[in-house]
Amino acid sequence: MSVIDLGELRGDVEPDPPPRPPRAVGRPLRVALAGAVALLALASSAPLVRPASAVVDGGLGREVRVAGGRLYVADQEMPGAGGTRGVTAYATPAGAGGALRPLWRTSVPGGEGLFQVLEHGGFVLITGGGGRDGGMVETVALDAATGRHRWRQPGFPVPTIGGGLLLFGGGDDETVDPLRVVDLPSGRPRWSAPMHRGRTVYDHRSAEVDRVVLIPESGRIEVRDAGSGAVVLTSDPGRGGSPGYQGVGLAGELLLVTANNGVDGSRRVTAYGLAALDRRWELDLSPDEYLEECGDLLCVGSREAGLSALDPATRRPRWVNPRWQRFVAARGGRLLVAADDRVAAVELAVLDAATGRTIAELGRWELMPNQGQDEPLFGGRRTREGGLLVAELDPAGAVARWFDVLPDVVEDCYSSGRDLLCRRANGTYGWRRLPR
Structure with missing residues (x-):
């Protein structure tokens, strides 16, 4: 594994003081050099460990999808x-x-269109359907160990606290987007709320939804506990639910x-505290x-x-950095940001979250x-020979760590944990587990 040269680190960084001159030369130096050569020879003779x-x-x-360290291959x-x-699970x-x-192998609904796989709580959730001919989007819950079907229902799945599963969309009525929470092991309903051309947003606690915020077309805000469905808060914000x-x-x-304020296509964002839905x-x-x-x-x-x-x-300003336009991710008090090139490959950098100072350009x-x-x-970068150089982008360490050049990858790379799956030039899929 190599590390990309970041070049100059920006900011007020004091250089390290020069080292003291050695006290002696001659035999101790020759012994040290001989040891270094021996270590290099040993390292070069060791076999290269491939992922x-x-x-x-x-x-x-x-x-093909990868989830939970396993591969899932679907055929029509x-x-x-x-x-x-x-x-088939592999x-x-x-x-x-x-x-x-x-x-194991099993049949699931959705002969074309969406194919999504999620592992959670000892179950595999496979969502499919909604292809060119339309049709319902459905989720099937399978036992992760055996592939045995547990239940099948319409909607996209989102895990909630308390062993529940939120299912949204997938209804037959185009004007109503039903929101339902079911018991994950059994599929039995816990609570539901119809949504008439409204919006829904979820508050996560780690990988599970803790609270659900519903805003129907009327604009009335409703906060519910995701586990029980109990209404925790309600508010009528007025302008927040305007026609815009x-x-x-x-x-x-x-x-x-966010609402359209009617001035040259601009928008107005109103912030409410989730604890009391008070306008901030x-x-x-x-x-x-x-x-x-x-x-x-x-x-x-x-x-x-x-x-x-x-x-x-x-809402007070903290800092401005005119060089970068897009936020990508936050880790360890640092931000991974990008230049808004509007192309597939973008210039990336790491900023200090407290000051906005550019720490490194990747x-x-x-x-x-x-x-x-x-x-x-x-991230991936095309080489002159047509291969794909793969690197881990680490904002906390302000570095892009090179892993390998994949010579035959053409498109469609995505990761799950440290598993990387890519489409290859000959039509096959290549999977590899990237080292830490």
């Missing part, structure tokens, strides 16, 4: 809206180029409601600006003005999708 890897055959209509059995897929090998070991209403989001203990502050954004949570702060990104940080409690990378906001971040 665990495997190849999955491709084919017409075949799709009956195409179309009411069709099915055959899904255990991954411990060494490079090893064989995949089949664990566009979106809703969460940032720490704030609810951010308002902020107007131009059409090219966006606002989102970035670590413990709020970041406003703009192609013209760069990236600025605000105090969530007061170069141009194409970000690889992953399955969770707290998972490792990986």
Whole structure:
């Protein structure tokens, strides 16, 4: 594993003092050099350890996903809206180029369209459907050890506290988006709430949803406990539910409601405290600006003005860095940010979250999708020979760690934990587990 040269580190960094001159030369130095040469020879003679890897055959209509350290391979059995897929779960090998070991095989709904796999609480949740012919999006809960079907219901799954599973969408009525929470092991309903052209946002506690915020078309805000469905708070914000209403989001203990304020396409963001749904502050954004949570702060990104940080409690500005426009991730008091090039591969850098100072520039990378906001971040870069250089992007360490050049990868790389899955030039899929 190599480490990319970051070049000059910016900021007021004092250089280390020069080392003291050696007290003696001659035989001690020759002995030290001889030992270093011996260590280098030993290292060069040691076999190169390659990461665990495997190849999955491709084919017409075949799709492959990685979740929970296992591979899931889906083949069309009956195409179309009411069709099915055959899904096989494989255990991954411990060494490079090893064989995949089949664990079980089953049929699931959704002959085409969406194919999503999530492992949670000893279950495999497979969501499919909604292809070109339309049709319902459904989730099937399977026993992770055996593949035995436990239940099947419409909607997209999101785990909640207390062993529940939130299912949203997937209804037959296009004007109503039903929101339901069921018991994960049995699929029995816990609570439900109809949504008429409204918006929903979830407050996470680690990987599970703790609170659900519902804002129907009327604009009335309702906060529910995700486990029981009990209504914790309600409020009628007035302007937050106006006809120009566009979106809703969460940032720490704030609810951010966005509405069109009718001035040159600009938008107004209103912040409410989640504890009492009290109005805290308002902020107007131009059409090219966006606002989102970035670590413990709020970041406003703009192609013209760069990236600025605000105090969530007061909306007061903390800092501005005009070189970068997009927030990517926060780790260890540092922010991974990008230049808004609007292309696949973007210039990345690490900023100090407290001051906005650029700590290191990581170069141009194409970000690889992953399955969770707290998972490792990986990027790819095309080499002159056409291969894909893979690196871990570490904001806390302000470094991009090189792993390997994949010579035959063409597209569609994504990660789950430290597992990387990529589509290869010959139509197959390549899986590898990246070392720490």
